[in-house]
């Protein structure tokens with residue numbers, strides 16, 4: 612069955628067609644980075660207006676690339692939570708209109724859960740071998756750990772108590788003068804730097820905690836780059852005072868501290884889960900799962916712990932609609948469809 616997915620929760624307008632929950636027939640993403648760059652962050656009102664303008668062409672392109680028409684679709688899935696409310700409303704309204712006019716079921720998908728599904732796209736992994744699993748979402752809005760019984764049933768073990776890891780990457784990139792969104796640029800620069808020259812804190816929180824914290828790391832970087840603020844909050848230095856070598860080494864130190872903090876909590880969570888039951892695999896998703904150091908550390912971790920590792924292909928790390936259609940298929944199979952009262956909700960269900 613073909614499911615059309617829509618994703619408009621933040622600043623990407625996306626549509627995809629996925630076959631039988633796994634095979635991606637098309638995945639079109641229209642990014643709005645150009646619109647938000649000068650504000651160094653997403654401006655909600657600009658984002659929702661841009662979704663209205665871009666959605667119809669993106670849907671048309673997704674159908675064309677998939678080689679199908681509306682009449683071939685078996686259901687419409689939409690990311691209806693969590694996200695910016697104005698942005699979500701555009702996708703939800705469009706999905707309802709499509710489901711009603713094509714006369715197919717509507718499926719409401721949680722965007723955070725969908726990130727965990729992204730690693731299963733275009734794979735032939737047997738669900739009986741994937742679960743029970745440990746899940747990690749690392750995105751611009753979320754850093755959370757899950758105990759997963761299936762792709763659609765999970766319990767949250769911990770989450771960030773302040774900034775999400777992707778948000779910390781973006782803010783760190785701004786501090787280093789790398790532009791927006793800075794995660795990919797910081798990652799590329801970090802690969803060329805020395806992570807031992809500057810020392811930045813690896814957040815642990817209290818022993819046994821499965822929560823994350825990234826705001827201390829970001830502030831530590833800010834103060835090392837610009838000096839501690841004087842009276843009135845003025846800084847002694849600016850990011851333009853950094854040499855190229857400084858910038859590279861700060862990026863590497865930040866990347867090391869951020870990734871090691873994620874790995875520390877993953878290890879804690881796995882130990883905790885394995886005290887109660889076996890864990891077959893590790894599913895990781897969200898924009899930061901594109902990070903080079905994280906991907907290589909996850910590979911080592913999974914090998915050492917004998918876990919199956921499901922990491923999304925690069926195209927499905929950041930926001931996309933293929934993951935929405937994919938998880939939508941699993942929800943459809945479980946009979947969890949919605950009706951035309953489906954609401955846009957700013958918070959996650961998990």
Ligand code: KG4
Pocket residue numbers: 621749750751752753776777778780781792793794795798897898899900901902903928929930
């Ligand atoms: O999943 P996503 O597209 O949006 C949310 O659901 O939040 O994640 C976007 C985030 C941004 O903060 C971006 O800087 C970060 O993912 N990101 C990265 C990398 N690629 C994207 N962070 C670190 N390293 C990367 N290679």
Ligand code: ZN
Pocket residue numbers: 722726750751897898929930
């Ligand atoms: Zn996301």
